[in-house]
Every structure is written in structure tokens, then in C-alpha cells.
Amino acid sequence: xxxxxxxxxxxxxxxxxxxxxxxxxxxxxxxxxxxxxxxxxxxxxxxxxxxxxxxxxxxxxxxxxxxxxxxxxxxxxxxxxxxxxxxxxxxxxxxxxxxxxxxxxxxxxxxxxxxxxxxxxxxxxxxxxxxxxxxxxxxxxxxxxxxxxxxxxxxxxxxxxxxxxxxxxxxxxxxxxxxxxxxxxxxxxxxxxxxxxxxxxxxxxxxxxxxxxxxxxxxxxxxxxxxxxxxxxxxxxxxxxxxxxxxxxxxxxxxxxxxxxxxxxxxxxxx
Numbered sequence: 001x002x003x004x005x006x007x008x009x010x011x012x013x014x015x016x017x018x019x020x021x022x023x024x025x026x027x028x029x030x031x032x033x034x035x036x037x038x039x040x041x042x043x044x045x046x047x048x049x050x051x052x053x054x055x056x057x058x059x060x061x062x063x064x065x066x067x068x069x070x071x072x073x074x075x076x077x078x079x080x081x082x083x084x085x086x087x088x089x090x091x092x093x094x095x096x097x098x099x100x101x102x103x104x105x106x107x108x109x110x111x112x113x114x115x116x117x118x119x120x121x122x123x124x125x126x127x128x129x130x131x132x133x134x135x136x137x138x139x140x141x142x143x144x145x146x147x148x149x150x151x152x153x154x155x156x157x158x159x160x161x162x163x164x165x166x167x168x169x170x171x172x173x174x175x176x177x178x179x180x181x182x183x184x185x186x187x188x189x190x191x192x193x194x195x196x197x198x199x200x201x202x203x204x205x206x207x208x209x210x211x212x213x214x215x216x217x218x219x220x221x222x223x224x225x226x227x228x229x230x231x232x233x234x235x236x237x238x239x240x241x242x243x244x245x246x247x248x249x250x251x252x253x254x255x256x257x258x259x260x261x262x263x264x265x266x267x268x269x270x271x
Contacts, residue, residue: 044069045070045113045114046070046071046072046113046114047064047069047070047071047114047115047116048074048108048112048114048152049064049072049073049074049116049118050074050075050099050115050116050118050139051073051074051117051119052074052094052118053073053075053078053079053094054080054120054203055199055202055203055204056118056158056237056238056241057073057075057116057119058080058084059234059237059238060116060118060238060241060242061073061088062088062089063238065091067242067246069246071091072092072093072094073092073095074099074108075095075096076096076099078095078096079092084201099119099139099142099143100138100142102146106146106150109146110150112152113152113154114153114154114245115144115152115156116158116245117140117143119135119136119139120135120175121136122164122167122204124168132168132170132171135174136170136171136174136175137174137175137178140175140178140182141177144178144182144187147187148187152187153187153188154187154190154245155185155189156189156190156192156241157190157191157192158192158237159192159193159254160194161195161228161256161257164196179254190244190251191255192240192241192254192255192260193254193255193256193257194260195229195231196213197231197232197233197234198210198213198214198231198233198234199214199234199235216231217232217233227257228256228257230261232260232261232265236260236261236264239264240264243264
């Protein structure tokens with residue numbers, strides 16, 4: 001089985017390498033590769049979730065806690081709203097910090113086995129600095145650079161298969177730019193590319209759209225017609241994200257929606 005393995009031996013070009021990373025609206029910055037990835041610890045793992053109070057992030061945090069892992073979330077608003085918080089939330093360390101101010105949260109990466117980046121938006125607010133280029137692109141690059149610096153074993157980037165309707169193409173091009181930049185770093189990385197993700201408390205879609213995706217996603221014969229853009233439940237995506245964060249080997253190529261559904265979906269529907 002091809003794939004990347006924890007504790008891999010980096011190439012000679014990794015050690016002390018110079019990474020040229022482009023952040024939107026900023027000059028090219030040069031980052032020196034430092035500590036190389038170490039072997040994974042045995043037993044329970046330390047997982048840091050960037051955006052752990054979001055839709056997919058919450059599901060990941062819940063599953064990781066229930067699996068016995070040590071979990072820290074980094075999000076600007078801290079813990080999620082009490083209405084969507086379960087008993088599991090008490091076991092998570094909720095760090096209120098802005099991903100664009102890594103000096104305020106990089107210390108939580110110490111000893112981390114995996115970092116998962118699950119931040120993303122489908123609506124922009126340019127006057128507040130909330131753009132696809134920054135949030136869907138630069139935020140992931142910053143988190144990956146900090147993970148590399150801290151010697152984290154694995155960086156998981158939750159991307160997307162497509163651009164939502166009536167949304168600027170920058171939604172997806174920013175994510176692809178982040179994917180390319182992350183792949184060039186010394187930290188081991190894996191990318192997930194789910195299609196539309198539905199489920200309770202979905203914040204991005206109107207309720208009827210969320211319900212429609214849920215209906216389509218529950219029947220594999222229908223969902224398969226959408227190819228890489230097939231709808232997936234948040235439970236399935238959360239299950240897949242946790243697995244690639246902790247498993248010994250991960251694929252070299254991005255993991256698409258059909259693969260996520262086949263490997264992590266329910267037995268009746270594939271989702």
C-alpha cells in the first residue's frame with residue numbers, strides 16, 4: 001500500500017530547507033525548515049484542532065475525546081456555543097486565539113502528534129478582513145508552518161472538492177493554494193476533499209438545502225451520481241478526519257468524497 005508513514009525519513013532537501021510561501025496581500029516570506037517530524041507516540045495522542053468550535057471541528061473534537069485522545073482547540077471565539085456543546089466539551093482545552101496571531105497559540109503545539117486545520121468560510125466580509133484568500137488559504141498555511149516549526153508529526157488539512165453555488169472561484173483556488181504550499185513543507189501532511197457536508201447545526205446552508213443534501217447523501221445510488229462532489233454527513237467526515245490524524249499510514253494523494261464515503265460511511269448508504 002502506497003502512502004506516507006509516521007516517522008518518515010525526510011529527504012536531504014527537507015533539513016534546513018528554505019520554504020518560499022506566498023500569503024495573499026503580503027510579500028513572499030522565507031521560512032527555514034527546522035525540527036523534522038518525529039515518530040508517533042504510542043497509546044493516546046495529542047491532537048490540536050484549528051477551528052475546533054466549527055461545524056466539522058466540533059465533530060472531530062467529540063470523536064477524539066471519546067476515543068481517549070488529548071484534544072486542544074484553537075479558535076478565535078474559544079469554545080462553541082453552549083447550545084451545541086455536549087459533555088465531551090469539558091475534556092477539550094479551548095484556546096481562544098486568532099490563527100493569524102500564532103504567537104498567542106503556538107505553545108499548544110508542544111508535544112502534539114497531529115494538527116488538524118478545519119477552518120473555512122463560504123461568505124466573505126472584506127471590510128473585516130474575512131476573505132477567501134485569507135481564511136481559506138493563508139490560515140491553513142500559517143497553521144502548517146507553525147506545525148512544522150513545532151516538530152508535529154502530521155498536519156491534516158480539511159479542504160473541499162468544489163466551489164459552492166454563487167460563490168467566488170477564490171473559495172476553491174485559495175484552498176488549492178494552501179494544499180500546494182503545505183505539501184512543500186517538512187511536516188507530513190494529508191488532505192481531505194469532501195463535497196457538501198450536511199448535518200445538525202450546519203451553519204453555512206439554509207435549512208432546506210441542508211435537508212436536501214441529507215436526503216441525497218443517505219442513498220448511495222443517488223449520492224454516487226455527484227462523483228467527487230457527493231454530499232457527506234458531518235459524522236462521516238469527522239470519522240475520516242480523526243482516522244487520518246491518528247492512523248500509522250496515510251495516502252500521498254488527497255482523499256476525495258467517494259473514498260471518504262466508501263471507507264468511513266454507514267453500511268447501508270455509504271455515508
